Amino acid sequence: MFLVPYRKTQISSPHPPSVIAERLGERTCARQPWFRSLVGRFDFIGSVSSRKFRLTPVIRGRNTYLPWLVGHIRPRPDGSTIHIVETFHPIQIAIIVGFFTFGGVVVGGKSSVWDAVFGTLLLFVIFHCVMYFIGFLPDARKAEERIRQLTA
Secondary structure, X not given: OOOOOOEEEEEEEOOOHHHHHHHHHHOEEOOOOOOXXXXXXXXXXXXXXXXXXXXXXXXXXXXXXXXXXXXXXXXXXXXXXXXXXXXXXXXXXXXXXXXXXXXXXXXXXXXXXXXXXXXXHHHHHHHHHHHHHHHXXXXXXXXXXXXXXXXX
């Protein structure tokens, strides 16, 4: 685990890229509709083409540490290879950093700058480690397994 969660996965499929894109596309909604849940109807939100995809899993509830899956589909003579990177969306990173920086500024107003920096880093590391294991990792594994099922 790094400061930004990051996992790489490679999946082999007996299908050509066009079939993989079609299967993923059937279970992917382009956008999250307002005030309606996609749970049960779709597995992912994002975009899919025959060469790449950018997906976010559809889940019940809220999760700040939801993985962002960026994949590349490469043809092989006997099928395809899918390379997936599971990480945070850049906007997600900015929100998390901003949240902890704001907390450090509020707390640091009454103490020295170094106390504020140390307190912010300590809070970030503790919160980040806990959320990595209960927020990011389980949803990343579920999404990875669902892609394996759809491309098998």
